[in-house]
Amino acid sequence: MDFAMDARTEELRERLLDFMDAHVYPAEAVAEEQRAELASPWDTPPVVEELKAEARRRGLWNLFLPDGEYGAGLTNLQYAPLAEITGRSPHLAPTALNCAAPDTGNMEVLAQFGTPEQRERWLEPLLAGEIRSAFAMTEPDVASSDATNIETRIERDGGEYVVTGRKWYISGAMNPDCRVFIVMGKTDPDGPDVRRQQSMLLVPRDTPGVEVRRAMRVYGYEDHSHGGHAEVVFDRARVPVANLVGEEGGGFAIAQARLGPGRIHHCMRLIGMAERAIELMCRRAVSRTAFGKPLAAQGQVHAWIADARVAVEQLRLLVLKTAWLMDTVGNRGAHTEIQAIKIATPRTVVDVIDRAVQLHGAGGVSQDFPLAELWAAARTLRLADGPDEVHQRSLARRELRRYA
Structure with missing residues (x-):
């Protein structure tokens, strides 16, 4: 297993990092301000359409879809570090790149199982970000x-x-x-x-x-x-x-085909959410003083930051291994690892974000920082695409089968 980024991934990564710094992070506050002025809270803020146009201009569009006919043609391993970056701003960046759920999974279903007529009517406008x-x-x-x-x-x-x-x-x-x-x-x-x-x-x-x-x-x-x-x-x-x-009676199989990539995409973005939380934690620690010394000098804060770093590095390696297996032996061959990351990643990232919330005090649960919303999103992913317990049950049964 070699997880080193190839030249194309590295080039896209640099392009995406610049896009995030120059456009996405500044747009977070703008989107909230614009949303307050919309006729409906469900209308799209104008800044989102501006981000989508800029992402297309930079060639950062439909990166999730491995089918080169419809998407960027990236492997799961190539897409992983890019999806992680978008996870740092999960409410804007995936949409800006046309890489947001549930559209991603639906596009994958249509690309894999749709008829030519279904693809023309629904897949093409989804790929274009029109619907x-x-x-x-x-x-x-x-x-x-x-x-x-x-x-x-x-x-x-x-x-x-x-x-x-x-x-x-x-x-x-x-x-x-x-x-x-x-x-x-x-x-x-x-x-x-x-x-x-x-x-x-x-x-x-x-x-x-x-x-x-x-x-x-x-x-x-x-x-x-x-x-x-x-x-x-x-x-x-x-x-x-x-x-x-597809065919009558094929819904369950299609759902499984759809959820495999969806689960790893969520986990990729979750790592980015954890990285954003660690960054905020460190910035807070060096800028605040309590009981006569900076928070960064407090032993408990040291433990939180160190444990968060160790946890994220462990998760990233497991997600990259899973992506590599999906690319080399297919989703079925990576079944155990997909379940493992789906169990471990949301649970661990919730804990990392929770420590960041604690370090921010009242600010951590407020609208002035993204942490509360990140926590809610990460906690929800312990239920989405199958709750922890379902994956634990299936993974354990697979392990026990070897000893039966």
């Missing part, structure tokens, strides 16, 4: 950590599918630019194989019977960066049979 999308899987009435529990029905009626169900925490659905949902539901609820009961369907947002009912908050935040998280009701919404993604 946004949402992925409708999680439901409020069942334990969605077990995807076989999903109750939303997708019933065939002649040349159409009829969708009935209720979803929530559907990221991106509040954004007025969200034009389409990829909906996971059951086409064969009584089928003998519980992993072949589900299918995925493209449902345009303006389809009659689709209601974006309300915004769902995350620890009190509305999370504008993804276009919000919404409760969405599908009341006998009808779409053409041609809107089926």
Whole structure:
């Protein structure tokens, strides 16, 4: 395993670091000011569109997509240090580069499983950053950590599918630019194989019977960066049979294909969030005095900073190993490592950010620093794409199988 950056990655990294310093970090406060003046809190601040235009001009666009026909053609290992940098400003940078969830996963699904017509109608405008999308899987009435529990029905009626169900925490659905949902539901609820009961369907947002009912908050935040998280009701919404993604009964397999890259992308960005927290922690430590000496001279602060550095270096190596395995043996071959990073990274980064909050005192929980919002985002990722316990269960069973 060689994790040294190649020439292309290093060149993109330098270009991205300059973009972050010159445009993204200064835009954080501007975006908040502009958002307060928008007609709707879900409208996109003008500065975001300016960032997107500048990112395209600099060749920093669709870096996440390994398919060279549609994206930058980077491997997971090449993309990892770039995604980490965007994680330092997770509410602006990924969107500016058109590398933000849930659009990234939806674009991957369309690129891999979509028909030519589906790609032309939905993938191309997503790649161009002209529209946004949402992925409708999680439901409020069942334990969605077990995807076989999903109750939303997708019933065939002649040349159409009829969708009935209720979803929530559907990221991106509040954004007025969200034009389409990829909906996971059951086409064969009584089928003998519980992993072949589900299918995925493209449902345009303006389809009659689709209601974006309300915004769902995350620890009190509305999370504008993804276009919000919404409760969405599908009341006998009808779409053409041609809107089926892949084949009937293939929804579970498509979901797994979608979530593998999504999980490692989250972990890459989480490391960047931790690096931002360490930077803020150190700046605070050298600028504040308590009990007659700088915080940087306090032994407890030394322990926090040292432990944070050790933890981040460990996580980065595990994420890079996982990226390398995904590139060399595929997502299935990297299954154990994907689960390991999904367990370890959010949990550890939450702790790093929490120490930074503690060091900032009241400022750490205020809107004057990004730490509280970073903490909420990192803590949420212990649930998103499968909670810790699901990955622990699967990973442990895989380990035990060798001794059975």
